[in-house]
Amino acid sequence: MKTRKQDCRKKPYEKVTFQYKLFVVGQIQNGQISANFASKKYDISRSTIAYWLKKYSTLEQQNTGMSKQDEIKKLKERIEELEFVKDFQQDVIADMELITGVDLSKKLLPKSLAKEIEQKKRKISKENGSINALGLVNKLSTKDSNQTKPKK
Incomplete structure (x- = not known):
């Protein structure tokens, strides 16, 4: 008997707070967890995490004030x-x-x-x-x- 894989359906959109995004990105950048593990742990797609990393790492550089x-x-x-x-x-x-x-x-x-x-x-x-x-x-x-x- 073969088991069927679950259909790959999009999850309904959930609004995530800015602090939550920074928390996840901070854990990944500090080396506490990997992006793949964060994806599984927080039930977030890897592409979304990659987007957050790209977006909020540049935000962090801007906040340091170095022009x-x-x-x-x-x-x-x-x-x-x-x-x-x-x-x-x-x-x-x-x-x-x-x-x-x-x-x-x-x-x-x-x-x-x-x-x-x-x-x-x-x-x-x-x-x-x-x-x-x-x-x-x-x-x-x-x-x-x-x-x-x-x-x-």
């Missing part, structure tokens, strides 16, 4: 911070490669980053002089450095 301009400003500051960290790391890698004489950046990093590190190494070696095989720095004498600098 687009503030968000852009914050992201630009974060970009500057990350660029500073990247430059610092490249300087450390360049110094390490100059001291050890091993070019790890060419082997391990993408070509664009390896080129930037190579440029930093050239800049450092021009500023500090050259490094001999023993790792000792051959600095320019003051007489040589005065001749290479343009006079003002």
